[in-house]
Amino acid sequence: TSFGFANVPESDRQGLVNQVFSKVASRYDLMNDLMSGGLHRLWKAEFINMLAPPKSGTPFALIDVAGGTGDIAFRFLDAVGPGGSAVICDISKEMIEAGKSRAKGRGPLTFVQGNAEALPFESGRFDAYTIAFGIRNVTHIDRALAEAFRVLKPGGRFLCLEFSSVEMPLLDTFYDAYSFNAIPRLGHLVAGDAESYRYLVESIRRFPDQEASAEMIRDAGFERVGYRNLTGGIAAIHSGWRI
Numbered sequence: 001t002s003f004g005f006a007n008v009p010e011s012d013r014q015g016l017v018n019q020v021f022s023k024v025a026s027r028y029d030l031m032n033d034l035m036s037g038g039l040h041r042l043w044k045a046e047f048i049n050m051l052a053p054p055k056s057g058t059p060f061a062l063i064d065v066a067g068g069t070g071d072i073a074f075r076f077l078d079a080v081g082p083g084g085s086a087v088i089c090d091i092s093k094e095m096i097e098a099g100k101s102r103a104k105g106r107g108p109l110t111f112v113q114g115n116a117e118a119l120p121f122e123s124g125r126f127d128a129y130t131i132a133f134g135i136r137n138v139t140h141i142d143r144a145l146a147e148a149f150r151v152l153k154p155g156g157r158f159l160c161l162e163f164s165s166v167e168m169p170l171l172d173t174f175y176d177a178y179s180f181n182a183i184p185r186l187g188h189l190v191a192g193d194a195e196s197y198r199y200l201v202e203s204i205r206r207f208p209d210q211e212a213s214a215e216m217i218r219d220a221g222f223e224r225v226g227y228r229n230l231t232g233g234i235a236a237i238h239s240g241w242r243i
Ligand code: SAM
Pocket: 014, 017, 018, 021, 065, 066, 067, 068, 069, 070, 071, 072, 089, 090, 091, 092, 095, 114, 115, 116, 117, 131, 132, 133, 134, 137, 138, 139
């Protein structure tokens, strides 16, 4: 059976996404390692390298949207100097619970339940906005980008890590076979849930490619927008500035 996500009315999509993540929350981190063969760790390390948070005591506030179980915020807090602080905002209570139980002792860090399309924060509050493997889950990407722009200070940095379009011959063929067959099967074996992972693969396919994503980020008002491919474009990091 096909998940048929493309046929789901827009108004029901976020509800479906939330079901997926509430179901997989407790196995989420394990599945990431298995499905990406550990690659997501390298990509996330590179993501924090690009952010290059200040090592000094300068105050530096990060909001990590769709922050889930904390991978980005934790790496940020490890890299930033004593002035750093992080807020994880995620729509899923279950993913936040999983993140809180991993966070033990890390700080300064707060968890806030909220939707990327309507962030529960005042304007101009953050020095950086990150979103990793989150934006493709959002129903209205333009609204999420507008919110990213709004909550950033002038001079603030936007960084997005997301699956993208493979731009290497052979790798794309291999990747197709892998994602359509192996990923749902792994989802079935490890999380007892093939459908959620079929959704995941489908959402990656439907997502705009590198150039189209860059254009959407520019349309939201960001400047000096660029991107860098990771592993032949399996993932990409997009960067922009609120000037
Ligand atoms: N950033 C984490 C990482 O890289 O491991 C988690 C990524 S996980 C694939 C996607 C996350 O997006 C889930 O935790 C999900 O609850 C969250 N999410 C989905 N739709 C959202 C929305 N509209 N607003 C905020 N978070 C959302």
